[in-house]
Amino acid sequence: MVIKALIFDIFGTLVDWRSTIAKEAQTTLSPLGLNTDWLQFADAWRNEYQPSMEKIRSGERPFCNLDKLHLDNLDVVLNSLGWTQVDQGSREHLNKAWHRLAAWPDVAQALKLLRSKFILAPCSNGHIALMVQLARTNDWHWDAIAGAELAGDYKPQPKVYVRSAEALGFKPHETMMVAAHSSDLEAAAKAGLKTAFIARPDEYGPGLGESVPTTRVDWVGENLLDLAQKLSREH
C-alpha cells in the first residue's frame, strides 16, 4: 500500500453540525422571542446547502465561499418561518456557528494517531478560514488546508480531489479520501483516489446517517478511531 496522505470530509464526518447548529440557533434566536424545533431548524438550514453549491458547480453563479452561501441560506430559512425581524448582526453571529462546530468524540485521538503515519488535510467544501477556525475549536493539527477554496469549485467535482492531492505533493492514488458519505467517496474514487468510509449513523438524527457504504471503498471504519487503528496495523 502506498497511501501517503489522508484528506477528510468535515461536515458530518468529523463534526456533528446538527447538534451545534441547533444549540447555537436556540441561543441566538430564542432571546428574540422566537421558538421552534431547533433540530428541525438545523436540518432546514442544511437542506439549502447542496442546492446553493449546485449553482456554482453548474456555472450559474461564480465561486464564493461557504460563509456567503450559509448566510444566504439562513435568510431563506428565516424567511420561510416568517422571522424577518432578525437583525443582521444576529444573522452574522449565527452564521459563524459553522466555524464552531463540535467534533464527534473519537476524532481528536484518531487524528493524532493518523498524523504519525500520514500527511493530513481537510478536503471540505468549507473554505480555508472556516477550516482554520474548526481546527482551533477542536484542537486539530492539519498539515495544510486543501479542498474547495484551493480548487475554486465544490465537491463532488473531480478537480477538488485531484487538486487537493497535488497540493500536498502526491498523486491521486497515493491519497485517500475519508468520508461518512458514499457520494463523496464515489466521486473521489472516480478521480483516482483511494477511499475510506466511516460510519456516522446519527448525522441527521438517530439512525438517519450512513451506517454502511453504498459504493465500493478501500477501507471501512466503524468511526474514525476504528479506521485509524486499522490503518496503523498496516503502516
Added chain:
Amino acid sequence: MVIKALIFDIFGTLVDWRSTIAKEAQTTLSPLGLNTDWLQFADAWRNEYQPSMEKIRSGERPFCNLDKLHLDNLDVVLNSLGWTQVDQGSREHLNKAWHRLAAWPDVAQALKLLRSKFILAPCSNGHIALMVQLARTNDWHWDAIAGAELAGDYKPQPKVYVRSAEALGFKPHETMMVAAHSSDLEAAAKAGLKTAFIARPDEYGPGLGESVPTTRVDWVGENLLDLAQKLSREH
C-alpha cells in the same frame, strides 16, 4: 492593535537555507568525486532564484511551483561547473533538500508562543507541499498554508499578501507579514498589511544578512523569539 494573523516569509527568515543546502550538496555530490566550496555552491543556486521567479511575475512563463524552478536552477549551476555527469536521480534527491531545511534555533519556541495569540501561516514563495514538509522537518504547527501557490503568483506581487490574509479570514490591516527582508516587508506594507522585521544577520554568511530594516515597519525583533516576546506583552 487589531492584528489577528501573522504570515511568515520562510527562506532565510525561519530556515537557514544556506547551511542545509551546502551540507546536502556535499553529501549528494562528493561521493560522485565532485568537490567545490559548498557554501558558494548554495549561494550560486540561490542566486538563480529571483531571476527564475521574475519570468513568472512578468508573465513570460506560466506559474509553476518551486520544485520545478529549483530543479531548473540546479541544472544551471551544475552546467556552469561542468558537472553534466550528475544523474537525474541525484539531481531530484538534492532538489528536495529545500523540503528539509533546518530552522534557525529560536523558531520552534517562538512559533509556539505566537500561536497562543495569533492565527499563523507561511506566506512563502515555496509551494504548499514544500511548506508541509518543512513544517514536518521542524515540528511547526501552522493553521493553514498561504502564499504563492494559493495566489498563483510570486511575492512581491501584492496579490500574494492580500490573498493570504483573505484566505485566513482577515483584512490586510488585521494581518502582519513577518520577514528578515526589507523588500518583502515594503511590498506587504504597500498591500495594506502590518509588518514586522526580524534580523537574520548571517543568512548569506556571517554578517551578510539584514540586521536592520531599510524600510518603515511596525515591529522589529532581534530574532523571532524576541519579536514573539514583544508581541506577547501587547496582546
